[in-house]
Amino acid sequence: MKNLTEREIIRLLTYKFDHGSSIPLGFNDDVSAVPLSPKAWIIVKTDMLVASTDVPPGMTTQEAARKAVVATVSDFAAKGIQPQALMVSLGIPGPAIPKKIQEIARGLDQAAIEYNCRIIGGDTNQAEDLIVDITGIGIANPEKLVRRDGARLGDIVAVTGPFGKSAAGLRILKSNRKKQAVRYRPLLRAVLRPKARLTAGIALATAGGVTSSTDSSDGLAQSLHQVAEASNVGINLDTIPIAPIARRFARELRLSAIDLALYGGEEYELVLTVSPRRFPALKKRVRSLMKIGTVEPVDRGLTAKLGGERLQIEDRGWEHFT
């Protein structure tokens, strides 16, 4: 019997749930929406953290709980929307000792304060594994919400920061390399204390000129594919945004830094397309914004032209069930 990939599972489910009448953002954007009026949509996002697959060795329970909130907030960041409230569903493996519950509470509370939202309710259950499922709720004007499907020919492709740190950090944690753990602390921090780019996302959406956006929790390559597919365009990169420390790490371990940055996964920078005319103004608002490529006709596919050589960007990255 065939074991489905995460994408195939989602396709099977959404096929069943799709009853003809269209839902506001479809099933393929970072968030979902419930229309209230032409000027106001309720925005909802659910993201489930499962310890056995999403929590690497060396991550504390408090860090795991915080990370669960970051994952949900990151999707709001990509749309330029402030999440107002959070619902928390917990699966707690026994025994439920006070120390463990307090660590969970601290991690959740810390993240809620960090991103200026309020935990308003939830559910607790006994489970065989730690499960932290976070639902964020916000309000948006649909005309200002940055969708995934708005990229246009000639737009600039940009990111809010460099990639590769979390993939490198994950390698260190998984291989338990003590020496590197000391020398490459920022790589570990990228994995253990990721940051959602909420302030940057809201600033960019408010400024105007962002035509599409997604977060990069599935990795840079897959995020680019998602924007390209949703918008029916091609993308060519003229540079791969590799974090210098990830490049150094890759050189030391004789790894491909490009692979770390493209296919590493679980990153939290935003991937956007921007009207070229607006790029300078946006760059002034968010200094870390960097141009990495251009939107091209769809038949060009997804490529990176680096030093004369054209490289295909594969549609792979962080995916469950692989």
Add this chain to the structure above:
Amino acid sequence: MKNLTEREIIRLLTYKFDHGSSIPLGFNDDVSAVPLSPKAWIIVKTDMLVASTDVPPGMTTQEAARKAVVATVSDFAAKGIQPQALMVSLGIPGPAIPKKIQEIARGLDQAAIEYNCRIIGGDTNQAEDLIVDITGIGIANPEKLVRRDGARLGDIVAVTGPFGKSAAGLRILKSNRKKQAVRYRPLLRAVLRPKARLTAGIALATAGGVTSSTDSSDGLAQSLHQVAEASNVGINLDTIPIAPIARRFARELRLSAIDLALYGGEEYELVLTVSPRRFPALKKRVRSLMKIGTVEPVDRGLTAKLGGERLQIEDRGWEHFT
């Protein structure tokens, strides 16, 4: 090290999340709220189904997925609110074969159609156990929402139907009694295909005169305690609403039918307090509505006066981590 009960866990968590400024419905009502305006609140509820604790032997994956939706919808029913949209977070134990995913999809879709709401998004993950976490989203006028804390002295205590069937059905399923399974099909159906009392809940709330309400997913006794505690009142029952078939089953197995009805747990009828003046009109709207007792001063506690004897109603029922 102490192993906490579910209630202690919730207390530890909400203590940490409570930052002084009050949240609209507190942490102790059936649902949570995000105020939009004085006339409109976003209503949110999350309920997580974990197969190892919430799915009895004999329940199919499709039934489990459907039940997860029923549990969330039931809380909306208690508040008299139509849930408009559902978010679905799945933890799927490997291997993720098409048949299993299709069963999940069918169960979710079936329930969404049954309760007239729309699945608008979600998240899928690999997990060690089947997890179905459902978040419902609706809109309510806060003046019309039926809270848990509104019971007043002299109110009638009522339920939308009799109790004990699911506790009895669960016993049959857990002991694998084939003979009884055939003779007591309605008991099994109560467990395998529970129904949220959404139509009744909305009809009652719309009619007016319901002063407080909760669903009975923790069992009748605990639901009564929750209403009494939230409203700071006592309750005396003059009858225990036992389903005739549950009474028959109890007699055959020499069990206490009263215990089945009070402490069985995972029921889906609504427990309400009603202004005595409005009771006849409400009873006309929802024919199954039955008076079971009266709201009394808080110092009387929770009792049932049956044939001259006063019985204490204990604060126990269906709780995780026990």
